[in-house]
Amino acid sequence: MPDDRSPLTxxxxxxxxxxxxLAVTEDELxxxxxxxxxxxxxxxxIGDVAAADIEPTTHAVPLQNVSRPDEVQPSLPREQVLAGAPAVEDDRFRVPQILGEEE
Known part of the structure; x- marks a missing residue:
């Protein structure tokens, strides 16, 4: 297809x-x-190539989820995990309050 636009001056x-x-010199212009x-x-x-019968894509190749499924696996006992915590309360990590209570 012919280029219908005028050259950039x-x-x-x-x-x-x-x-x-931007500071541009005369030669750079x-x-x-x-x-x-x-x-x-x-x-x-590129705009000339795009046709109505071509579906738009976001990636050049199809993508699929590569994460593994969630599976329950053995982990450390709660007592052992909490033994390393600086503060424990009601069988949980105790952390400082950062948000005030809403009324």
């Missing part, structure tokens, strides 16, 4: 540089205008 690049608060024009042309070609 050096004035447009200077305007974009001012908006972005010409260089960046050419480079940005190539980038914009490439993006336009």
């Amino acid at each position: 050096r004035d447009e690049v200077a305007h974009l540089a001012r908006l972005a608060r 010409d260089l960046f205008a050419g480079q940005l024009d190539v980038i914009l042309g490439s993006v336009a070609r």
Whole structure:
């Protein structure tokens, strides 16, 4: 398909540089205008390829969940775990209160 857009001008690049608060030299304006024009042309070609019969995707390959199922396994006895805690109350770890009670 033909490219219907006009080439990016050096004035447009200077305007974009001012908006972005970038210090750009005169030589850089010409260089960046050419480079940005190539980038914009490439993006336009990608838009031409997108067709209504192609379903949008978020990943290049299908994903599947790779986590293992939850299974109950033996663990340390409660007494042994709580023995290493700095403070215990009612068979639980005792921690400082961080939220006040709501009324």
